[in-house]
Amino acid sequence: MLSACSSQTQGQAARFGLVDGASDRAAHMESMWTGAWIAALIVGVFVWGLIIFAVVRFRRRSGDPEIPRQSRYHLPLEVLYTMVPFLIIGVLFFYTVRTQSSVLAKDTKPQHTINVVGQKWSWTFNYMEADNPAAGSVVTREAGTIEKIPDLYLPVNESVRFHLNSADVIHSFWVPAFYFKMDVIPGHPNQFDLTPTRVGVYDGKCAEFCGTYHANMLFKVHVVPVSEYNAHLQKLKAAGQTGEVKAPASVTTLAGSSPSQEGSEGK
Structure with a gap:
């Protein structure tokens, strides 16, 4: 209490x-x-x-009839x-x-773009900052694994467009503190815009049951000043984490399908 x-x-x-x-x-x-x-x-x-x-x-009450008075229409x-x-x-x-x-309103010209790939069972974040000299003028990335939870860095008070793609099954990108989530569907890219407004570290997770290790699909969101955001991308560049990781252009079958099924669906 x-x-x-x-x-x-x-x-x-x-x-x-x-x-x-x-x-x-x-x-x-x-x-x-x-x-x-x-x-x-x-x-x-x-x-x-x-x-x-x-x-x-x-x-x-005492003295009342067994059945109360009935009203047929009212x-x-x-x-x-x-x-x-x-x-x-x-x-x-x-x-x-x-x-x-x-x-779901879109900004006419978002200040940053991040391509998110959901895969079994973690996330990959591609920072599309090739036109941003302060961030190294290159696309950088951070990929998570079942054993390593990835970090997503966002600049406070600057608009970000998220492109969501799946490499295998349906996932769902959810940051509870943003009051927003959106499905990540194979072969069906989704996107949304938002602006982080408060510096801090927040939990992110997959909100769609996606298989055996669904509980491992966690990530940490770091909302930081713009200078710290650019410094983090420079650090990724120095570590050689450059180039975009893309999901397949289309996913016709779920993992575990037989070859015959995959061939027929592909056709």
């Missing part, structure tokens, strides 16, 4: 369980999440109130409980579409 009184826990409780946001898309998602919880609580309190009222008001009530759910769905749909449009 005492540990629940910390300022961090209280702040998270006020956000209905969300961690503190660290991207420009977080505000849109937090507003939608909080609004949905408030709407659910209002509906819940109303329904609980009706149940309690019915239990108290219409409880059986048109106003029937219209009410038919229209209210449609109203609730309509409002939630409106705010969902509005939030989706804001979260």
